[in-house]
Amino acid sequence: MSKPFPKKSVVWKGAILGGIVNATMTAQTSDYACFQHWAANNYYLNGTDGREGIICFESGPNSHGGRLVGVFHDVHAVKELFHSAEEERDINRFFEGCPSFQRSLAEQAALPFLRLEIEGKVFYRVTAVFWDEGDHLTAADPWDKVMENGVDLIENEFIDDVELAYAAWQEAYGMSGKQVEFVRRLFQRKMVQPTAAFELTDSELRWLQSTFQDPKQKYLQIAHLMEMSRKKNEEKPIDLKWLDSIDRETEYRKAMEQAREKFAAIGILVPERKSG
Numbered sequence: 001m002s003k004p005f006p007k008k009s010v011v012w013k014g015a016i017l018g019g020i021v022n023a024t025m026t027a028q029t030s031d032y033a034c035f036q037h038w039a040a041n042n043y044y045l046n047g048t049d050g051r052e053g054i055i056c057f058e059s060g061p062n063s064h065g066g067r068l069v070g071v072f073h074d075v076h077a078v079k080e081l082f083h084s085a086e087e088e089r090d091i092n093r094f095f096e097g098c099p100s101f102q103r104s105l106a107e108q109a110a111l112p113f114l115r116l117e118i119e120g121k122v123f124y125r126v127t128a129v130f131w132d133e134g135d136h137l138t139a140a141d142p143w144d145k146v147m148e149n150g151v152d153l154i155e156n157e158f159i160d161d162v163e164l165a166y167a168a169w170q171e172a173y174g175m176s177g178k179q180v181e182f183v184r185r186l187f188q189r190k191m192v193q194p195t196a197a198f199e200l201t202d203s204e205l206r207w208l209q210s211t212f213q214d215p216k217q218k219y220l221q222i223a224h225l226m227e228m229s230r231k232k233n234e235e236k237p238i239d240l241k242w243l244d245s246i247d248r249e250t251e252y253r254k255a256m257e258q259a260r261e262k263f264a265a266i267g268i269l270v271p272e273r274k275s276g
Contacts (some may be wrong), residue, residue: 003143006158008132012064014157014165015043016266017053021169023262024179028211042109047091048267050075051153052125054113056105057079057250061266062195068132069102071110073125074150081127081149096140102131113272130184162187182207186268197267205271212255214248 015038022036034046040058044244045053051074053227059067073093091111095103108130116123128149130139139146147155161215170180182204189198260270 005130005137005139005143006160007136008042008068009064010160011055011070011137011154011157012057012068013162014154014159015057016061016190017162017165017169017183017187017192018154018157019043019061019262019266020183020190021173021175023259023268024155024183024186024208024211025042025175026262027208027255027259028179028213029215030251030258031215033258033262037262038148040109040265044113045153047153051150052114053153053216054110055154056109058101058105064194065097067102067105069098069110070128070130070151070154071106071114071126072128072150072153073154076125077127077149091124091126092131094126094140097138098129098131098140099102099120118235152174160223178207179211190266190268194267198271199269199271200263202271202273205273208259209256212252215251 015222018036019038022032025032029082034048036046037044038061038113038219041057043055043057045051045055051072053070055068057068098106102109105151111124111126114125115123128139128141128146128151130137130146130151132138137143141149159168166180166184169175169183172249173179175183185204260272263270
């Protein structure tokens, strides 16, 4: 028996929580910036493992009441789904039964995001699609098949129990307890009045700034482990001169600016004040 389709309100709340988590962790290191972000009414995802996706919301981060469509691509599902390039170019099978409004949402943002041109031929990299039908999501395929073909990229966003969701995000990002509590406070404030923007307090801003981790120190730790292995195996010395190009202040500004943009896209304002 196929698993039931989740409620559309769950995926909206999950996307808001995912956006807050990613923005918080981006302040720690900009390396996290690529995984999730909101832009206008759309929630973009990149698993950096061959999975990508975008959920287009009619009302964006302001309400779960509007219509939506999610379009995903999993490079690992391509061989099973398609037997020729012609089949791969025909994405209509994934939109079978999709209402015209949700299809238009996909054509406006999702398909351009997943567009690929090879030797003059245009491909839309699609292996799974879902949209809303009433209070729930639906798709042309059973839900477990949709998940297998790329939608498992947003498995955490589908967790209805918020405490379980916090735990899942903590494990996914290796978040500290304080980072989880920070995310919890922001998420709760956002859920009280989704349409209203709010600003971080001075203490919240200072704490967020304090979470930044100097990437040079992280790379030095990795290099130290590599050096130990090199000596053990009697290999050539590792050239670490490239580390001199990493400037802590530049990396800090980059991380905070990206985090600021990510929070702002959800209606959470991060003041531009210097750290103490």
